[in-house]
Amino acid sequence: MSSAILRSRGRITIPAQVRDSLGLKPGDRVHFFEIFEGQFAMIAAIHSVQSLKGMIRKPRVTVSVDDMNAAIAAQGADT
Template sequence: MTTATITSKGQITIPADVRHALAVEAGDRVEFVQIEPGQYLFVAANRSVTELKGMFGKPRKRVSIDDMNSAIAARGASAR
């Protein structure tokens, strides 16, 4: 298991073996995806989004584009 320490400024150095495995280098972006409370997935954001396919399993139900647009519009209207 690879570990790292958080500095007093909240920074962390990603160990070399992890950087190599994720193919990230200085200036690349990474994302922290919450899987469940207290557990996160560390993902290199420089990869194709298609590599994320299947990461969270199959959706519970299908949602149409029209339904998505309606939900976005309703949420936007309520934020004003």
């Protein structure tokens, strides 16, 4: 298990093993999320949302909201 020391100004050095595993480089951001009271998870925020562009192709046929609602209603009627 990696560990680090909290300095007087609130700074901490992320251990090299953790930085390497997360792919962190100088200037990258990390986010902290409270999982349980007193327990946090750290997530590397190294990719922008724009890097996701193009991952999902556009549908060949567009579907209207009315068509979606009709399909949902029909599926609900089957159960």
